[in-house]
Amino acid sequence: MTGDSATTGAEPMNPELHFTAGTVADYRSRRLDPMQILALHDHAEVCAACRELLMAGTASVRTVEHLGEQEAVDYVAGKVLNPALEEHLAQCAECRLVVDDLRSFEAELERPAVPKRPYWHFAAAAAVLFTAGAAAWVMRPHQTGPVLVSSLQDGAGIVGLTAAGEVTGVEGLTDSTTQLMRAALQSGRLPAGPAIAAGAAGTLRTAQPVVSEFRVLSPRDTREFSDRPVFRWTPLPGAASYEVVVFDADLNEVARSGKITGTEWQPVQPLPRQRALQWQVATEHNGRRMVTSRPPEPVPMFEIIPAETAQSIAAARAAAHPSHLALALLYAQAGLRTEEKAEVGILTAQNPHSPVVEELNKNLASNR
Numbered sequence: 001m002t003g004d005s006a007t008t009g010a011e012p013m014n015p016e017l018h019f020t021a022g023t024v025a026d027y028r029s030r031r032l033d034p035m036q037i038l039a040l041h042d043h044a045e046v047c048a049a050c051r052e053l054l055m056a057g058t059a060s061v062r063t064v065e066h067l068g069e070q071e072a073v074d075y076v077a078g079k080v081l082n083p084a085l086e087e088h089l090a091q092c093a094e095c096r097l098v099v100d101d102l103r104s105f106e107a108e109l110e111r112p113a114v115p116k117r118p119y120w121h122f123a124a125a126a127a128v129l130f131t132a133g134a135a136a137w138v139m140r141p142h143q144t145g146p147v148l149v150s151s152l153q154d155g156a157g158i159v160g161l162t163a164a165g166e167v168t169g170v171e172g173l174t175d176s177t178t179q180l181m182r183a184a185l186q187s188g189r190l191p192a193g194p195a196i197a198a199g200a201a202g203t204l205r206t207a208q209p210v211v212s213e214f215r216v217l218s219p220r221d222t223r224e225f226s227d228r229p230v231f232r233w234t235p236l237p238g239a240a241s242y243e244v245v246v247f248d249a250d251l252n253e254v255a256r257s258g259k260i261t262g263t264e265w266q267p268v269q270p271l272p273r274q275r276a277l278q279w280q281v282a283t284e285h286n287g288r289r290m291v292t293s294r295p296p297e298p299v300p301m302f303e304i305i306p307a308e309t310a311q312s313i314a315a316a317r318a319a320a321h322p323s324h325l326a327l328a329l330l331y332a333q334a335g336l337r338t339e340e341k342a343e344v345g346i347l348t349a350q351n352p353h354s355p356v357v358e359e360l361n362k363n364l365a366s367n368r
Contacts, residue, residue: 024053072098150185152357153350154325161185170323177316180329188359190328193335196223196276196303213237216281216292219302223335225313227270227304231279233292235263239283249276273304305334328360340364
């Protein structure tokens with residue numbers, strides 16, 4: 001095992017020679033065949049220095065939701081009886097793959113033709129699985145499940161697309177949402193979603209002065225999930241109170257807050273859905289009535305999504321294990337850009353090198 005080059009699967013392995021960094025790298029990357037692995041273990045059994053090199057850097061990679069390395073080893077060895085762990089394995093494809101690989105390795109050790117190996121061999125195999133990252137094994141050649149042509153980490157599990165076009169790893173989705181996920185896994189595309197409905201010609205009925213420091217924050221040129229959105233604006237120094245007024249596109253008053261002292265307000269009654277709405281804030285300042293916007297400045301507009309769309313999204317949110325991909329697609333389809341961006345951000349953090357998620361991020365800008 002000495003030399004400058006890494007051992008490859010085609011080379012014989014001399015169990016009397018010490019390991020090189022390349023040999024260990026091939027072992028951790030699972031580029032060695034079974035006989036080479038056993039020869040490597042034979043040498044590590046009698047050589048403490050090589051055994052330490054083999055085990056170095058194989059600390060388990062674990063999150064709160066997934067099995068740790070020792071948990072997986074103890075579970076396969078029959079040392080753990082935990083209903084919560086069984087429930088997790090039933091729902092988490094990633095951890096099931098690690099456990100299945102460890103069981104396969106254990107079966108090889110138990111075969112009569114193969115001498116019984118020490119327990120640390122089994123622990124080393126577990127460390128390799130966790131160091132390599134279980135997500136990389138979803139596409140491994142020896143898997144018995146359907147071959148995935150596209151996949152990504154989605155919360156506690158892995159969502160994938162088979163060669164036959166079947167979406168795996170999620171349950172309870174409607175047919176339309178499943179179709180959205182299939183298209184996204186194939187192309188990384190997000191639904192364009194509707195734009196805010198155009199308002200009628202006209203301006204708010206005001207001729208009062210406005211100052212740049214006093215302006216609305218949100219909602220501003222957005223679509224809203226709730227029919228009772230929270231209105232926010234910047235404070236005006238010296239103002240004792242504020243009043244919010246909401247109009248429809250024909251400048252008919254829809255809602256009024258009355259005098260309030262804070263800089264946010266949520267209406268008690270629901271606002272009309274699927275209608276272009278606009279709003280402004282007024283206040284008394286140094287004996288003059290000031291407003292947040294006046295002609296020819298653009299008036300902030302917003303629109304509340306249809307009730308059936310809101311119900312579909314609420315159902316996806318309430319799932320036992322909500323899919324961030326499904327939510328991102330539903331938000332995009334509804335034109336809820338802020339929520340869409342937040343869900344794609346979660347997927348990006350979970351899949352930093354995923355081509356599919358990279359495409360989703362590219363589409364965020366084009367959908368605005």
